[in-house]
Amino acid sequence: MLSVRMRASKVTGRRRGSGRKETEEVHISGCEGLYEVRDITKVVSSYVMRALEHPRGKPDRIIITVEKTGRKPRPVRALPVSTISSGSPREAEKHIRRILEAASVSGPALNTAWGILNSGYVMRGASLVSAKAGRRLEYDELRGVRASRFGIDDVAEEKLAFELEKQGINTSTVKEALILASKVAYRKEVIAELCMSDDPGYTTGYVATKKYGYVRVPNIKKKGTGKGGRIFFLSENANIESFVRFLEKTPVLITRAGPVRSVYSVDEILDRRHL
Ligand code: PML
Numbered sequence: 708m709l710s711v712r713m714r715a716s717k718v719t720g721r722r723r724g725s726g727r728k729e730t731e732e733v734h735i736s737g738c739e740g741l742y743e744v745r746d747i748t749k750v751v752s753s754y755v756m757r758a759l760e761h762p763r764g765k766p767d768r769i770i771i772t773v774e775k776t777g778r779k780p781r782p783v784r785a786l787p788v789s790t791i792s793s794g795s796p797r798e799a800e801k802h803i804r805r806i807l808e809a810a811s812v813s814g815p816a817l818n819t820a821w822g823i824l825n826s827g828y829v830m831r832g833a834s835l836v837s838a839k840a841g842r843r844l845e846y847d848e849l850r851g852v853r854a855s856r857f858g859i860d861d862v863a864e865e866k867l868a869f870e871l872e873k874q875g876i877n878t879s880t881v882k883e884a885l886i887l888a889s890k891v892a893y894r895k896e897v898i899a900e901l902c903m904s905d906d907p908g909y910t911t912g913y914v915a916t917k918k919y920g921y922v923r924v925p926n927i928k929k930k931g932t933g934k935g936g937r938i939f940f941l942s943e944n945a946n947i948e949s950f951v952r953f954l955e956k957t958p959v960l961i962t963r964a965g966p967v968r969s970v971y972s973v974d975e976i977l978d979r980r981h982l
Contacts (some may be wrong), residue, residue: 713737715758715766741858780960789981815841833937838898859961870967888915896945905935922929
């Protein structure tokens with residue numbers, strides 16, 4: 708199989724007080740998957756279309772990488788999917804805090820995560836936060852760590868699409884986020900993941916843990932805001948080098964779909980009635 712990745716960005720300029728113009732490269736969109744050679748042309752053209760039509764704006768640069776993975780992908784089962792009932796960002800934050808605390812993420816770690824997501828700065832990759840002390844662990848706090856080399860095989864994809872369809876959420880956004888979250892949650896040092904899309908029009912985020920699965924959180928932010936990001940909460944003694952190597956380099960293929968459930972209250976999720 709081949710790994711196909713897309714990253715789109717644009718350069719923006721602003722004038723400083725001194726009159727000097729500064730430019731910065733702003734991330735617009737990105738996506739990826741593992742594909743058979745016969746599907747590459749189709750996939751590349753659909754990735755280019757996605758980059759050109761992204762609500763964050765028109766890119767100046769689209770980089771597509773097609774690469775051999777070099778190793779047989781590790782087979783992984785998709786996390787079970789559910790949606791929590793949440794009507795506003797305030798309610799969403801309350802629910803997220805309860806679920807993450809129940810999954811052993813501390814208050815300080817949650818505060819660090821919330822600060823990152825609401826900073827207005829969109830990182831290209833995810834931030835790593837220690838689940839107890841709330842320390843930032845990534846080597847590069849501007850870039851973050853990008854999970855890569857993940858995909859789904861045809862049989863699991865068909866089953867997953869069928870299950871997602873029944874709940875009216877069979878979209879590439881949900882599927883890709885679930886595949887990434889399932890790769891990340893597979894590692895033992897991962898306590899949880901929290902994600903808020905940086906797409907201004909997309910207001911559903913998620914919390915992923917081994918214990919509760921992939922829990923979608925509607926209204927995690929107000930429509931129209933470009934803030935967002937991903938946080939991976941790690942155990943205190945995690946070996947960051949080995950974890951980052953796994954995230955960036957180890958190919959993982961979802962070979963089994965998990966169940967896709969409907970909408971639950973936070974108490975039902977915490978009682979694991981959705982599983
Ligand atoms: C992203 O932009 O990558 C985040 C997508 C979050 C999807 C949440 C969902 O609807 O399940």
